[in-house]
Amino acid sequence: MRVGYKLATEAFGPKEIIRQAVEAERAGYDFVEMSDHYHPWLDVQGHSGFTWSLLAAIAAKTERIGLVTGVTCPSVRYHPAIIAQAAATMAIISDGRFTLGVGAGERLNEHVVGRGFPAVAERHERFREALEIIRLLWQGGYRTYEGKHLRLEDARVFDLPEELPVIAVAASGKASARIAAELGDGLFATEPKGDMVASWKEHGGGGPAYAEVPMAWAPDERSAVDAVLEKSRWAVTGWKVMSELPNPVNFDAATQTVTAEHVRAQFAVGPEVGGYLSNAQQYVDAGFDHIVTQNAGPDPDGFLEFFANELAAPLRRLTPSA
Numbered sequence: 001m002r003v004g005y006k007l008a009t010e011a012f013g014p015k016e017i018i019r020q021a022v023e024a025e026r027a028g029y030d031f032v033e034m035s036d037h038y039h040p041w042l043d044v045q046g047h048s049g050f051t052w053s054l055l056a057a058i059a060a061k062t063e064r065i066g067l068v069t070g071v072t073c074p075s076v077r078y079h080p081a082i083i084a085q086a087a088a089t090m091a092i093i094s095d096g097r098f099t100l101g102v103g104a105g106e107r108l109n110e111h112v113v114g115r116g117f118p119a120v121a122e123r124h125e126r127f128r129e130a131l132e133i134i135r136l137l138w139q140g141g142y143r144t145y146e147g148k149h150l151r152l153e154d155a156r157v158f159d160l161p162e163e164l165p166v167i168a169v170a171a172s173g174k175a176s177a178r179i180a181a182e183l184g185d186g187l188f189a190t191e192p193k194g195d196m197v198a199s200w201k202e203h204g205g206g207g208p209a210y211a212e213v214p215m216a217w218a219p220d221e222r223s224a225v226d227a228v229l230e231k232s233r234w235a236v237t238g239w240k241v242m243s244e245l246p247n248p249v250n251f252d253a254a255t256q257t258v259t260a261e262h263v264r265a266q267f268a269v270g271p272e273v274g275g276y277l278s279n280a281q282q283y284v285d286a287g288f289d290h291i292v293t294q295n296a297g298p299d300p301d302g303f304l305e306f307f308a309n310e311l312a313a314p315l316r317r318l319t320p321s322a
Helices: 014-027 051-061 080-093 107-113 120-137 174-183 194-202 221-236 248-254 260-266 273-286 300-316
Strands: 002-007 031-034 066-069 098-102 143-146 151-155 166-170 186-189 209-216 290-295
Touching: 002 014, 002 300, 014 031, 014 051, 014 300, 031 051, 051 066, 051 080, 080 098, 080 120, 080 151, 098 120, 098 186, 120 143, 120 151, 120 166, 120 174, 166 174, 174 186, 174 194, 186 194, 194 273, 209 221, 209 273, 221 260, 273 290, 273 300, 290 300
Parallel strands: 002 031, 002 290, 031 066, 066 098, 098 166, 166 186, 186 209, 209 290
Antiparallel strands: 143 151
């Protein structure tokens, strides 16, 4: 079992994100993971630093901890040629500590460049082409690609690492699980869907399986729940909502009816370690072996201390129930 810490780039400024990454290494985490957003989910979060700058800074300030994008969309706001170059560079400067997590994107971040955000069928087509382009460029030499949606003309990534980064592909159902199996080296998800993991494996998928587990640490349960309601209530909406709304104001409107009961149903909250283990166990049972602690509590340093002193050891000992 490998355990990671989610760096909430939407909730903290760039320098604080770098500081938390250094502290996560000291706390004993195996890797840190961060989204690649242009906007925060809610205006009250107030931040959205450029992930690729943060990755480079974290690589320079840490020694052993892994670095993961969770996740980058390489097919709308970025061209896949740029992500192929960026990921290769990150693998080199981090001495092989980088994993490229990729997904088909959310309207929240991708619409900003004015190309629209297609329906799910076209998103998957574009996503497949993007992964094919990245793989092609990582073979070395000058490459050209003519797809239905994406093109590449005489492009070459000159600096390639000796060992290419793992590509962990985000999936939310069987269709995207098949893309992960066919074009990825691993899986990335946010829900404990055992049937989706099984579908990924049935189609030949293998490698690390990452899952974000919602948590909110605080010295008391009420403070933890309040913190989620203030800044992270968007997380209870589900992927069909999260992928489609265009701006933070829409997420604010869509989550006005989220209650403390909704939070408790999805998040491990408060100071007791048992709830965190129970929540994580669902993901272990579903087949995930890289657990990301996604803390939405009000005190990141308190959570890191809680992880180091109470949560890390029993969390690493979790095994599938069946």
